[in-house]
Amino acid sequence: xTKSELIEQIAMRQPELSAKDVETAVRIILDDMxxxxxxxxxxxxxxxxSFSLHYREPRVGRNPKTGDAVDLEGKYVPHFKPGKExxxxxxxxxALGY
Amino acid sequence: xxxLTKAELAEHLHAELALSKREAKAMVEAFFEEIRACxxxxxxxxLSGFGxxxxxDKRERPGRNPKTGEEIPISxxxxxxxxxxxxxxQQVEHYVGGE
Numbered sequence: 588x589t590k591s592e593l594i595e596q597i598a599m600r601q602p603e604l605s606a607k608d609v610e611t612a613v614r615i616i617l618d619d620m621x622x623x624x625x626x627x628x629x630x631x632x633x634x635x636x637s638f639s640l641h642y643r644e645p646r647v648g649r650n651p652k653t654g655d656a657v658d659l660e661g662k663y664v665p666h667f668k669p670g671k672e673x674x675x676x677x678x679x680x681x682a683l684g685y
Numbered sequence: 686x687x688x689l690t691k692a693e694l695a696e697h698l699h700a701e702l703a704l705s706k707r708e709a710k711a712m713v714e715a716f717f718e719e720i721r722a723c724x725x726x727x728x729x730x731x732l733s734g735f736g737x738x739x740x741x742d743k744r745e746r747p748g749r750n751p752k753t754g755e756e757i758p759i760s761x762x763x764x765x766x767x768x769x770x771x772x773x774x775q776q777v778e779h780y781v782g783g784e
Contacts, residue, residue, distance in 0.1 A: 588723045590732050597715045604708060612698050612712045617735045619694055625776040629688040635717045636765075637688070640777055662778040665736070667767030674765070676725050677740065681763040685727040 624665055634672040641666045691717075724765055734772040738765055 588596070590613065598609045620630045620638060630638040640663040648659045669677070691713050698709035720738065723730050730738040741764050748759035769777075 588719075588728055588730050593716075593719055593723075593730070593732070596719045597712070600719075601708075601711060601715055604704070604712065608702055608704065609712070611702060612704070612709075613716065615698060615701055616694055616713065616716055617732060619689060619697060621735065621773055621776055623689040624773070625780060627780050631688040631690055632717055633691065635721065638767075640780060663780045665767070665769040665773055665777055667736075667738075667765075669765045673721055673724070676721060677765050678762045680725045680727060681742065681761075685725070 632670070634670055636670040636673055637668050639666050639668070640664065727763070732770070734770050736767055736769040736773055738767055740764070741766055 594606070594610050594613050597613070598604065598606045601609065604612075623630050624638060624640060627640065643662050643664055645661040646659050648657045649655065650657055691710075695706070695709040695713045698704055698712055699706050702709070704712065720730050724738060724740060727740055729740065732738075743762050743764060745761045746759050748757050749755065750757055
């Protein structure tokens, strides 16, 4: 499912909302989650999961074309931990043969 | 810094769009429920700019109870993984907050 399919699905199930509002709402939700992480915060969605930042130490990498060593700075990467409900539902779907 | 929650997302939608508080709350619930429903059907979810939610089937593997050292197999299972998109990765990598 892509973002535009997600927007269609939500619009179908929320007939009181216009497709335009759903589209804007999805953009706001994703932007808010991005902004929260970009300022070092966490995102905690009960029943779904949480997003946080993990730190990656500086390391020496390689330019894949030339093989030269490149110093890479330490950086933060986004991390998602699925919540209990999501974990259980996804695993249960395996047993149902999906 | 406090964590962003569904309540705050709904509050922001209510403020930004002409949605009632009830509609804004339903919208936030629907957003996460649709993603969950898709993952329940073993289908990947791709949100361009943000990231992809993928599913992986894991085989049974040997595990250990960390407290007692007792060996217990970890059963086969399906798990959700998240691969952040380019835009999200770029936005967070230069965060220099420090704990």
